[in-house]
Amino acid sequence: MTQPTAADLALRLPSLRLLTDAGDLEHYGRDWTRRWTPAPLAIALPSSIEEVQGVVRWANEHGVAVVPSGGRTGLSGGAVAAHGELVLSLERMNRVLGFDAVDRTLTVQPGIALEAVHAAAREHDLVYPVDFAARGSCSIGGNIATNAGGIRVIRYGNTREWIAGLKVVAGNGELLDLNRGLIKNSSGYDLRQLMIGSEGTLGIVVEATLRLTDPPPSSQVMLLALPDMDALMRVFALFRAQLSLQAFEFFTDVALKHVLEHGAQRALDGDHPYYVVTEFEAPDERAQEAALAAFEQGVEQGLISDGVLAQSDAQAAALWRLREGITESLAPHKPYKNDISVRIGAVPAFLHEIQSLLAREYPHIEVVWFGHIGDGNLHINVLKPESLADADFIAQCEHVTKLLAATLQRQGGSISAEHGIGLVKRPYLESTRSAAEIALMRGVKGVFDPNGILNPGKVFP
């Protein structure tokens, strides 16, 4: 049998937009990981659910692998097409389809950017509360595919909590309408939740109904400098007991150095090993006094060395930039990324164990720590020394990740907290999920995608 081509697909679906230029293949064939050379067959840009179904049916008939694609801001290679796959980009399906004031839901197409969802919710004096730095370029379909977390999980949970309904095209081209916006639906397996976080391996999200909520009371943003690692979770406990936290994010002096070199403004004098950006609800004087009291207690107990409370929206944004600018500031150093989690209660011991492991394994390599520490989620970025070849660097990092995975397994943690497994974490899935779980996951994959055409090679070891 001859290999199917983009021209065959164009014959089948004449109105489908298809791209095959080298520049497009490269652009749509990769995400924010830069490890794989993009090599897709073609890029399909459907404009309707029917076109998505048409593409999936054609792919089934011809055994063509399909890589669903959103904003491609992923960090685990979930949207990489490096083996002649057909990329199915949802970027043209990017509209708001409706708002329901009674149900307080917003129905959107999958290619809409997270930031546009935020804006659409605000038009109705409500909020869609999932938020993170890639908001301007990531798409809601990708957020759903990875169950994206971000900076407000501590208050609002992951994407999973905010999906009231999903329309999904399964691997055989069939359209599934899952949960239909219901709050209460105790009628069997919740296939909507199964789709969330499935990284395009079970179905393609073609429409999502999002739950919205009331805007939070006005908040304040504080930057704290801490003298040592042990202070981190103690300050977290202190603040959480007294304040209504919206975010509690940490980073190290090394992260700060990079973000300042990248153009962010210094907010505190002196050198401190650890920093926290925290946002908390402060609608009235009492709440503001509680925040200052918590801060003073931290200082008295020797847990906080310095701090600054933002005095304006612009200053709050500048403090947030110190945290949110980290990923971009590290990108030129070709970072190898770990995105790991343990239970909040296990964080202090875990941090010590990880610190000695990384110091031992990367004695001459710069390692940057930051993340959503209030959720037990740590981002580790290992920066490639210029003198080291790409392949040697990755091999070294993969060796260390194996050790990290063993530690996580002992601690009952996860090798992917919020970025997904994709290609990058595939070899370590067994450290987080049991053999029995993985076998069931493979079984589920076979049910939704009998010919294995949806994002093959992703997730499973």
Ligand SMILES: O=C(O)CC[C@@H](O)C(=O)O
């Ligand atoms: O670059 C990373 O490792 C983390 C990216 C993102 O999850 C963040 O929390 O800023």
Ligand SMILES: [Zn+2]
């Ligand atoms: Zn993160």
